[in-house]
Amino acid sequence: MPRGLLSVVQSMLHVFKKLGYDFIVVSTIFLTAFSSYFAALFRHPIMYGIDGAYYLIQVESILSMGMMKYPDPPFSFYLFSALTLLVGNDTLAVKLCVIFFCSLAAVPSYLLVERMTKSRVAAAAGAFSVTFSPGLISMSGEFLKNATGVPFLLFFIYFLYRLLSGDENVFTEIVTMSFFLLTGLTHILDAGVALLFFLLQMLSSFFSRKPKTRFLKFSLLFLIIVFSVGALLYFSFKGYTIDIAKGGAFIQQFIRMLEFHPIVDMHDPGGVRALSYVFVAVGLFLAYVNHKNGSWINFSFLTASSIMLLCLSFPLMPHQWGQRFLLMVFIPWFIIAGSLVGYVEKTSVQVLVATMLTAFITYFQTIPAFMRIGPVISPPEYDDLLSMRVFVPANSTVASLRHPWRYWIEYILNSNNVGPPQELIREGKTVYLIVDKNSQCPDVPMGLLLYEGKVLKLYILRS
Numbered sequence: 001m002p003r004g005l006l007s008v009v010q011s012m013l014h015v016f017k018k019l020g021y022d023f024i025v026v027s028t029i030f031l032t033a034f035s036s037y038f039a040a041l042f043r044h045p046i047m048y049g050i051d052g053a054y055y056l057i058q059v060e061s062i063l064s065m066g067m068m069k070y071p072d073p074p075f076s077f078y079l080f081s082a083l084t085l086l087v088g089n090d091t092l093a094v095k096l097c098v099i100f101f102c103s104l105a106a107v108p109s110y111l112l113v114e115r116m117t118k119s120r121v122a123a124a125a126g127a128f129s130v131t132f133s134p135g136l137i138s139m140s141g142e143f144l145k146n147a148t149g150v151p152f153l154l155f156f157i158y159f160l161y162r163l164l165s166g167d168e169n170v171f172t173e174i175v176t177m178s179f180f181l182l183t184g185l186t187h188i189l190d191a192g193v194a195l196l197f198f199l200l201q202m203l204s205s206f207f208s209r210k211p212k213t214r215f216l217k218f219s220l221l222f223l224i225i226v227f228s229v230g231a232l233l234y235f236s237f238k239g240y241t242i243d244i245a246k247g248g249a250f251i252q253q254f255i256r257m258l259e260f261h262p263i264v265d266m267h268d269p270g271g272v273r274a275l276s277y278v279f280v281a282v283g284l285f286l287a288y289v290n291h292k293n294g295s296w297i298n299f300s301f302l303t304a305s306s307i308m309l310l311c312l313s314f315p316l317m318p319h320q321w322g323q324r325f326l327l328m329v330f331i332p333w334f335i336i337a338g339s340l341v342g343y344v345e346k347t348s349v350q351v352l353v354a355t356m357l358t359a360f361i362t363y364f365q366t367i368p369a370f371m372r373i374g375p376v377i378s379p380p381e382y383d384d385l386l387s388m389r390v391f392v393p394a395n396s397t398v399a400s401l402r403h404p405w406r407y408w409i410e411y412i413l414n415s416n417n418v419g420p421p422q423e424l425i426r427e428g429k430t431v432y433l434i435v436d437k438n439s440q441c442p443d444v445p446m447g448l449l450l451y452e453g454k455v456l457k458l459y460i461l462r463s
Helices: 003-041 052-065 075-087 090-104 106-117 120-131 134-142 144-164 170-186 188-206 213-236 238-256 269-292 296-312 319-326 330-343 347-372 379-390 403-413 422-426
Strands: 397-400 431-436 447-452 456-461
Touching (some): 003 106, 052 075, 075 090, 075 144, 106 144, 120 330, 144 170, 144 188, 170 213, 188 330, 269 296, 296 330, 379 447, 379 456, 397 403
Parallel strands (some): 397 431
Antiparallel strands (some): 431 456
16 A cells, blocks of 8 residues: 555544544433433423423424414424424423433533543533533423523534634534524523623634634624624514513613622522632633633633623622523533643543542532422322313413412413412402312302312302
8 A cells, every 4th residue: 555545544544533532422421411311301200390381382382383372482392393293292302302402512512622622531521511510400490492502502602613713614604603593593591691602702802912803704794693683583573572672671670680699699509609700710710821821712712701601600690680690600611611621731630630520510519400300390289280171161261379380270271370360350250260278269259169189179260
């Protein structure tokens, strides 16, 4: 075999060997995450979280009428519906989709850290810190759209790094924009975090000593497209009118209701806020080290990640927004955590640092987060609601004093849950009332008991 051809073959074999190792590592993390999320989400047969039944209502509406009942970014709902057609069960389809996308987050996070650090150990640590983060686990049980959009957000950040690191071509730019579009079509918070990271990255790149001219031109075009499409969606599609308007509501509440959150917060399981401040300091230190070493791209990425982490865990955040933003801190976390492992030169020491990091995350955050997620309605309550269907005509007015049951009542009884019944009684409407078995019927006239189950009772109320 000619020497030149032999050299080419050897180079190809080296590339395939490297890809094989990466594939094995990523597949291991993916499968471990998939099995862990599967065990957690199928620990109970019904949907988890306050909005669990909301996703089933949307799927049912799409499959029966071809459109969603409630306006919302549509991608995840149509994906859930398509899988429902394949597996024949909406709950199974929704849970499998969420499990797959939570596990898929390992792929872009691994690719990004490996590209930043040239270390498989660091990349594995970064991917693990994403897929087993308490924020993503919480979203898998409570905010399913949010969880589904995370891989798209991470792929968007990965391709941003590729653009900055020399992969400047039209194809990469189109792929980057496409992943942002998918993020925006899935969840507004994911899209907001992606846009925040992009803006910070653009500013960091602009003020660096080696600004990328093509990247800055792409950034300008990207922002023009994003805000143009955002404006179009805002005025033409009610789902985005509601979601984009949340941004304005947040700014108003942030200015009006500045609340200080202590570093040690008893309502912050796992110490996420306190740990975020530590990671901000670590991120800025690593950015400084990369700046000294002349690695301006990593400097720029770590600076943007540290600032974004500070924004997401800002101590003067209104409580209702602060809790949602804290779920997203794992996005900058994994970049900083992976870079920290990669900062260590010896592979054996990298393995030790990565092991300590993953052990800490697993014991103090992952396991408690998996244990916390679950349904807001118990199996006996669910069974009682199913039994009530024969007593409640479709599209009836049903009241319950439990707010978390709103979508369950709508989904199971095909009715509208309106809350306290007294006002409706005064308006002359017939109301079906669901109360706990040990509770008395509220002080309203003509309360007739229709059904008494294991834990719930059903009354009909007339004026």
